[in-house]
Structures are given as structure tokens and as C-alpha cells.
Amino acid sequence: xxxxxxxxxxxxxxxxxxxxxxxxxxxxxxxxxxxxxxxxxxxxxxxxxxxxxxxxxxxxxxxxxxxxxxxxxxxxxxxxxxxxxxxxxxxxxxxxxxxxxxxxxxxxxxxxxxxxxxxxxxxxxxxxxxxxxxxxxxxxxxxxxxxxxxxxxxxxxxxxxxxxxxxxxxxxxxxxxxxxxxxxxxx
Numbered sequence: 289x290x291x292x293x294x295x296x297x298x299x300x301x302x303x304x305x306x307x308x309x310x311x312x313x314x315x316x317x318x319x320x321x322x323x324x325x326x327x328x329x330x331x332x333x334x335x336x337x338x339x340x341x342x343x344x345x346x347x348x349x350x351x352x353x354x355x356x357x358x359x360x361x362x363x364x365x366x367x368x369x370x371x372x373x374x375x376x377x378x379x380x381x382x383x384x385x386x387x388x389x390x391x392x393x394x395x396x397x398x399x400x401x402x403x404x405x406x407x408x409x410x411x412x413x414x415x416x417x418x419x420x421x422x423x424x425x426x427x428x429x430x431x432x433x434x435x436x437x438x439x440x441x442x443x444x445x446x447x448x449x450x451x452x453x454x455x456x457x458x459x460x461x462x463x464x465x466x467x468x469x470x471x472x473x474x475x
Contacts, residue, residue: 297355297356300355301352301355301356304348304351304352304355305348305352308344308347308348308351309348311344312340312341312344312345312348315340315344316337316340316341319333319336319337319340320333320337350364350365382421384439385420385421385422385437385438385439386420386421387439388437388438388439388441388442389418389419389420389421389438391442392418392423392438392441397441397446397448398415398446398448398450399415399450399451400415400416400417400418401414401415401416401451402414402415402448402449402450402451403415403448403449403451404425404446404447404448404449405446405447406440406444406445406446406447407445407447409444411425411434411436412425412427412434412447413425413426413427413428413432413433413434414426414427414428414451416433418438420438421437421438422435422436422437422438423435423436423438423441424436
């Protein structure tokens with residue numbers, strides 16, 4: 289009796305693989321036909337076909353795991369989606385800060401030693417440091433340092449007063465240094 293159950297299990301697993309492969313091939317052909325009718329280039333369709341292929345393989349493997357190892361397929365799917373959601377939330381803030389930093393470097397809305405502030409807030413001072421995640425403002429009047437996340441510059445209005453004289457350091461120069469900036473004279 290055990291041999292018969294093992295044989296039926298292998299037959300069902302083989303059926304899942306064959307039916308899954310046929311469905312994947314049919315879905316790939318349908319995508320290709322739609323792409324041809326829409327006059328899309330193969331490079332445009334390639335990511336869609338790749339995503340379809342991997343999703344199909346994951347479904348087939350999940351069905352096999354469910355059949356052979358008696359794994360809860362829905363629990364497996366929702367557990368995987370929960371891990372993906374946690375990962376997205378965890379890196380969202382980091383990506384926001386790094387993207388804002390790259391935009392600050394490219395757009396150059398201010399330089400090191402420029403005075404900036406946020407209207408309606410007490411946060412204001414001279415820019416003394418910029419790194420991948422935040423900008424440090426030095427307020428000589430109150431003796432405070434403000435650490436402002438770089439994505440804050442794209443969410444609020446910023447008051448900007450350029451520095452006078454030759455004490456300017458470009459942001460790309462500042463990022464190349466290890467510590468806080470030292471003023472240099474322009475030549």
C-alpha cells in the first residue's frame with residue numbers, strides 16, 4: 289500500500305510539473321503574440337516574460353512542496369509577502385535619504401558655509417557638513433547644531449542665503465573628505 293501511495297504521489301508531482309510547464313509555455317506565447325501585435329521590441333517584453341517565468345516556477349515549486357511535504361501553501365505565500373513588506377519598509381527611509389543626497393549634489397541648491405533655514409521652524413544655520421543621510425547646520429547665535437535629514441530639503445520650503453567671500457566648498461568636494469569641512473578660498 290505504501291508503494292502505491294508513493295507512486296501516486298510521484299504521478300501527481302509529475303502532473304503538476306508537466307501542467308505547470310505547459311501553462312508557462314502558453315502564457316509566454318500569449319505575451320509574445322500580444323507584444324507582436326503591439327509592435328513592442330523584444331527588449332521591452334523581456335522583463336515581463338522573465339517575471340512570468342519566475343512567478344510560474346515559484347507557483348510550481350509551492351504546489352510541489354504542498355503536495356510532497358504537506359506545506360501550507362497560503363501560509364508560505366503570505367509569510368513571503370510579509371517578509372517583502374518588512375524589507376520594503378525598512379529600506380524605504382534609507383533610499384529616500386540617499387536619493388535626496390544625490391539630488392542635492394546634482395542640483396546644488398546650497399553649498400557648504402551657506403546659511404539655510406526652514407521658515408516657521410527654529411532650525412537654521414550655516415551648512416558645515418553633508419553626508420549620505422543628513423546635513424549638519426551650525427547656529428552660532430544659539431550655539432546649537434541641527435542635524436537635518438537630507439530628504440527634509442525636498443519636503444519643506446528652505447530659506448537660503450549664500451555665503452559671502454571665498455569660503456565656499458562644493459558639495460562634491462565635501463563628500464570626498466572624511467571629516468567636517470574646512471573653508472578654502474576660491475582661486
